[in-house]
Amino acid sequence: MSAEMERPVAGPNYAAAARDAVLAGVIALGVFGPLIGFKTEQNMNNQLVVENRWGIVIVIVAIVVIGRFLLKAFVFPALVTRKANAGPASTDESFFKRNFKTIGLAFLLLYPVIIVSMLGYQQSIKWVDNFGIQILIYVMLGWGLNIVVGLAGLLDLGYVAFYAVGAYSYALLSSHFGFSFWLLLPLSGILAAMWGVILGFPVLRLRGDYLAIVTLAFGEIIRLVLINWREVTNGSAGISSIPKVDIFGWITFNVADPTYIGKILDLPPSSAYYKIFLYYLILALALFTAFVTLRLRRLPIGRAWEALREDEVACRSLGINTTNTKLTAFALGAMFGGFAGSFFAARQGFVSPESFVFLESAVIVAIVVLGGMGSMVGVAIAAAAMIGGTEILRELSFLKAVFGPEFNPDQFRMLIFGLAMVTIMVWKPRGFVGNREPTAFLHEKKSVSGSLVQEGHG
Amino acid sequence: MASVALALLIVMVVSMVLTSLMSWTIERVAYRPLRGSFRLAPLISAIGMSIVLSNFVQVAQGPRNKPVPPMVTDTIVLMERNGFAVTLSYKQIIIMVVTAVLLAGFWYVVQKTPLGRAQRACEQDRKMAALLGVNVDRTISLTFVMGAALAAVAGTLFLMYYGVVNFSDGFVPGVKAFTAAVLGGIGSLPGAVLGGLLIGLIETFWSGYFSIDYKDVAAFSILAIVLIFMPQGILGRPEVEKV
Amino acid sequence: MAEMIPSWETNPILSVEHVTMRFGGLVAVNDLSFKAGRGDITALIGPNGAGKTTVFNCITGFYKPTQGMLHLRHADGKPFLLERMPDFKISAKAKVARTFQNIRLFSGMTLLENLLVAQHNPLMIASGMTVLGVLGFAGYKKAEKHSIERAEYWLNKIGLYDRADDPAGDLPYGAQRRLEIARAMCTEPELLCLDEPAAGLNPRESGELNELLLGIRRDENTSLLLIEHDMSVVMEISDHVVVLEYGTKISDGKPEAVRNDPRVIAAYLGVDDEEVEQVEQALDVVTEEAQQ
Numbered sequence: 001m002s003a004e005m006e007r008p009v010a011g012p013n014y015a016a017a018a019r020d021a022v023l024a025g026v027i028a029l030g031v032f033g034p035l036i037g038f039k040t041e042q043n044m045n046n047q048l049v050v051e052n053r054w055g056i057v058i059v060i061v062a063i064v065v066i067g068r069f070l071l072k073a074f075v076f077p078a079l080v081t082r083k084a085n086a087g088p089a090s091t092d093e094s095f096f097k098r099n100f101k102t103i104g105l106a107f108l109l110l111y112p113v114i115i116v117s118m119l120g121y122q123q124s125i126k127w128v129d130n131f132g133i134q135i136l137i138y139v140m141l142g143w144g145l146n147i148v149v150g151l152a153g154l155l156d157l158g159y160v161a162f163y164a165v166g167a168y169s170y171a172l173l174s175s176h177f178g179f180s181f182w183l184l185l186p187l188s189g190i191l192a193a194m195w196g197v198i199l200g201f202p203v204l205r206l207r208g209d210y211l212a213i214v215t216l217a218f219g220e221i222i223r224l225v226l227i228n229w230r231e232v233t234n235g236s237a238g239i240s241s242i243p244k245v246d247i248f249g250w251i252t253f254n255v256a257d258p259t260y261i262g263k264i265l266d267l268p269p270s271s272a273y274y275k276i277f278l279y280y281l282i283l284a285l286a287l288f289t290a291f292v293t294l295r296l297r298r299l300p301i302g303r304a305w306e307a308l309r310e311d312e313v314a315c316r317s318l319g320i321n322t323t324n325t326k327l328t329a330f331a332l333g334a335m336f337g338g339f340a341g342s343f344f345a346a347r348q349g350f351v352s353p354e355s356f357v358f359l360e361s362a363v364i365v366a367i368v369v370l371g372g373m374g375s376m377v378g379v380a381i382a383a384a385a386m387i388g389g390t391e392i393l394r395e396l397s398f399l400k401a402v403f404g405p406e407f408n409p410d411q412f413r414m415l416i417f418g419l420a421m422v423t424i425m426v427w428k429p430r431g432f433v434g435n436r437e438p439t440a441f442l443h444e445k446k447s448v449s450g451s452l453v454q455e456g457h458g
Numbered sequence: 459m460a461s462v463a464l465a466l467l468i469v470m471v472v473s474m475v476l477t478s479l480m481s482w483t484i485e486r487v488a489y490r491p492l493r494g495s496f497r498l499a500p501l502i503s504a505i506g507m508s509i510v511l512s513n514f515v516q517v518a519q520g521p522r523n524k525p526v527p528p529m530v531t532d533t534i535v536l537m538e539r540n541g542f543a544v545t546l547s548y549k550q551i552i553i554m555v556v557t558a559v560l561l562a563g564f565w566y567v568v569q570k571t572p573l574g575r576a577q578r579a580c581e582q583d584r585k586m587a588a589l590l591g592v593n594v595d596r597t598i599s600l601t602f603v604m605g606a607a608l609a610a611v612a613g614t615l616f617l618m619y620y621g622v623v624n625f626s627d628g629f630v631p632g633v634k635a636f637t638a639a640v641l642g643g644i645g646s647l648p649g650a651v652l653g654g655l656l657i658g659l660i661e662t663f664w665s666g667y668f669s670i671d672y673k674d675v676a677a678f679s680i681l682a683i684v685l686i687f688m689p690q691g692i693l694g695r696p697e698v699e700k701v
Numbered sequence: 702m703a704e705m706i707p708s709w710e711t712n713p714i715l716s717v718e719h720v721t722m723r724f725g726g727l728v729a730v731n732d733l734s735f736k737a738g739r740g741d742i743t744a745l746i747g748p749n750g751a752g753k754t755t756v757f758n759c760i761t762g763f764y765k766p767t768q769g770m771l772h773l774r775h776a777d778g779k780p781f782l783l784e785r786m787p788d789f790k791i792s793a794k795a796k797v798a799r800t801f802q803n804i805r806l807f808s809g810m811t812l813l814e815n816l817l818v819a820q821h822n823p824l825m826i827a828s829g830m831t832v833l834g835v836l837g838f839a840g841y842k843k844a845e846k847h848s849i850e851r852a853e854y855w856l857n858k859i860g861l862y863d864r865a866d867d868p869a870g871d872l873p874y875g876a877q878r879r880l881e882i883a884r885a886m887c888t889e890p891e892l893l894c895l896d897e898p899a900a901g902l903n904p905r906e907s908g909e910l911n912e913l914l915l916g917i918r919r920d921e922n923t924s925l926l927l928i929e930h931d932m933s934v935v936m937e938i939s940d941h942v943v944v945l946e947y948g949t950k951i952s953d954g955k956p957e958a959v960r961n962d963p964r965v966i967a968a969y970l971g972v973d974d975e976e977v978e979q980v981e982q983a984l985d986v987v988t989e990e991a992q993q
């Protein structure tokens with residue numbers, strides 16, 4: 001297939017590798033040369049002037065040449081030998097792998113405790129908020145969308161619309177009517193599910209690219225309406241000072257309240273308590289999503305979703321109402337998106353259309369696909385890797401010491417995020433967990449190889 | 459005038475060559491390994507690549523707008539009454555002419571050349587085309603190159619017309635292009651032209667007569683409505699569900 | 702000589718009446734009428750492209766016939782007009798199940814799961830349209846156990862009990878064909894439509910298939926309608942044969958009668974119309990001579 005496979009003989013072939021490396025260098029020069037070598041800047045008179053940076057280009061081309069040479073001369077032959085020598089995959093998995101779910105769950109439950117005991121309350125905020133809560137929101141969104149994309153096989157590129165519906169429902173209803181979070185959480189889920197049905201009904205006849213583009217269009221429509229319907233949504237400025245969540249009115253997180261958690265528990269005031277509370281709240285919501293999805297998979301509706309992904313025509317021949325089945329998938333996915341949205345609004349205290357751009361939808365779809373379609377563990381791993389990974393890039397300020405003070409690692413964040421998406425897909429096209437767990441068994445439970453699982457046409 | 463036209467032509471050709479090379483590389487690195495696997499893998503890879511590309515430009519060229527001095531400024535007055543003039547600028551004429559020429563050339567390639575035949579065969583059934591001796595990988599590479607070259611021309615015209623460009627400017631036209639292709643019917647060249655014209659006209663008329671804020675909403679809504687009644691797009695081949 | 706009225710005329714489960722199906726200019730089925738008897742195995746045969754699969758698609762609601770009617774009558778007398786029903790209701794309400802010419806299993810799901818999906822509708826009701834099921838009500842557990850038993854029954858019948866937990870896509874071709882039949886039977890159909898069930902089977906598998914089909918007719922209160930190119934299968938198990946050519950019915954009757962029908966012979970051997978006429982004239986002469 002690929003050029004690397006032509007010569008299964010192990011051992012480096014330096015001449016071929018060198019030829020390949022030079023070619024790669026020429027291509028790299030063409031690809032990177034003009035865009036990096038020339039930089040246009042605006043001068044005092046608003047004119048563009050060209051600046052030369054051929055030094056960087058030379059460095060990059062050198063990296064490409066050397067990298068390609070090493071790959072071709074050493075890495076690929078090594079891979080081929082390893083593949084040839086690899087026996088049948090060992091069946092006994094490590095303790096860690098077998099108990100991955102339990103260990104993962106225990107870690108998630110203890111995470112804030114670990115962080116606080118290591119860093120103290122004040123220092124824990126960043127780790128609980130930027131990593132814990134942020135990742136869990138995406139885990140929940142990924143699990144919600146997993147119902148639509150992973151189980152029912154319907155490609156929804158506008159999922160963020162339901163997240164937005166949930167967030168704005170909470171923001172608007174709490175600031176206009178003062179409803180509490182605990183009332184609005186289910187309500188925003190229901191509203192989002194309703195939108196799911198309203199949008200889903202006309203579009204579920206469509207398949208493939210057509211479904212993808214219409215869902216994308218709906219996502220954009222909702223965002224544009226949020227921007228432009230200023231009387232209600234306050235436009236791009238968004239809605240701020242959304243009230244904090246409290247624990248059913250008994251315990252609150254505003255320092256001024258007599259029921260402030262610090263006063264009740266006799267602790268010094270800190271915003272860390274609220275973050276830790278939010279962490280457990282989103283963890284509970286995410287686990288609720290997981291629980292419901294796992295249950296649904298074992299019910300006829302869940303099997304019908306997967307059957308729909310496998311073969312829609314066969315489903316109809318077995319008496320399954322495919323429209324209703326798709327709609328329930330759409331509505332349930334939307335509902336979990338709505339829950340996540342109202343949590344998001346409560347956590348930020350502020351919502352604006354900025355948070356609901358297409359890129360968000362793309363990231364959530366990417367998490368589902370990178371995780372392995374339909375696999376909940378895979379989705380969680382993908383969310384942790386992608387979101388956690390990009391958050392870590394924010395922390396790389398030590399690189400400033402290497403590259404000088406103007407160097408801003410933050411600007412490489414999305415670049416690396418995109419590269420990671422491409423790399424993971426090329427490396428594992430079926431995602432981290434490609435196998436499918438059957439929902440029922442007679443003799444023994446065997447997972448189904450990903451290559452047999454269909455991906456749906458919707 | 460002649461020198462401006464020449465400069466524009468040179469810029470266009472150079473950018474076509476560069477983007478073609480880039481597109482060829484990207485196809486090679488990010489899409490070819492995924493050929494034949496799982497439908498969503500190339501999609502995710504493509505989304506990742508689009509994030510990479512726009513951020514690469516941001517990192518390499520900076521996040522700020524890049525203005526260029528106006529290149530073509532002349533206009534023709536078509537009609538004038540009560541001090542209001544209906545004008546047609548040379549820029550607009552250039553865009554129309556270039557589009558028409560490229561469209562004709564592109565149509566010729568797809569319909570009349572062996573490459574076009576191979577492309578259409580791969581579109582219908584890649585495996586069968588390969589069995590009949592079509593070099594599928596090469597055909598797809600060349601298709602990517604052609605697509606990128608056309609996008610480069612569009613980019614150059616965009617810059618000439620609006621006079622300013624930014625690293626993130628590609629996203630909205632990209633989505634609109636996809637929208638236009640789907641609206642017209644995927645796989646149909648006249649459909650893509652029709653879809654593009656319709657999207658443009660809807661936005662312009664909506665901005666003119668109703669509100670400019672909702673022009674994209676109008677375009678997307680019309681896309682949704684059309685697809686609900688014509689699930690294959692306007693000129694797309696209806697997909698027969700053989701059972 | 703008084704003709705005996707065949708059983709399918711007196712007690713049909715399915716009556717196809719003047720069905721025409723056009724695709725643009727192509728007339729795939731042309732004014733077709735026939736009846737399938739209750740409890741019979743009816744075979745629909747004809748050369749490639751004759752329109753057999755199209756007839757199935759009309760019966761099972763995947764295509765809406767351009768003209769004509771499709772009557773189905775259950776054993777309890779309940780009538781259905783199939784051409785007015787959407788495809789999934791034809792399976793759910795009218796109890797018509799089918800298999801496909803190109804096997805359509807849920808290849809990434811296990812055999813057991815395939816058979817459970819086929820019992821979707823009763824299970825859906827048992828799970829209280831999912832609500833009670835999510836809450837973990839016991840009624841659903843019982844219904845699911847019952848469904849698993851039915852699946853086991855069919856897995857035993859098709860000889861794939863041991864492979865219940867393997868993905869359907871891993872099965873060899875012949876086993877996939879049998880699984881598809883078992884899956885269709887799990888919907889408890891009154892009429893089972895099989896599109897070329899013996900295609901691609903070796904002689905032993907083909908023999909097993911015959912047994913399976915005869916068993917279904919004997920034990921399950923299900924009538925069968927099958928499309929088949931393998932004449933040995935058709936002649937061995939069917940009670941009634943309908944022959945199509947270019948969308949038109951050219952023969953209809955008992956297997957022996959159809960086998961000797963010169964028009965059928967001509968259709969299968971691919972002779973010209975003139976030759977058919979010659980054969981017919983020759984036969985007329987023969988019969989006239991016999992009568993004299």
Ligand SMILES: Nc1ncnc2c1ncn2[C@@H]1O[C@H](COP(=O)(O)OP(=O)(O)OP(=O)(O)O)[C@@H](O)[C@H]1O
Pocket residue numbers: 698699700724727729747748749750751752753754755756802
């Ligand atoms: N959806 C469709 N659109 C257009 N033409 C169709 C469609 N379905 C079937 N046909 C045409 O109708 C005719 C009959 O096809 P059909 O599949 O019913 O034949 P068949 O008797 O099942 O043949 P085979 O023995 O090869 O399966 C063929 O010419 C076929 O091309």
Ligand SMILES: [Mg+2]
Pocket residue numbers: 753754755802
């Ligand atoms: Mg057929």
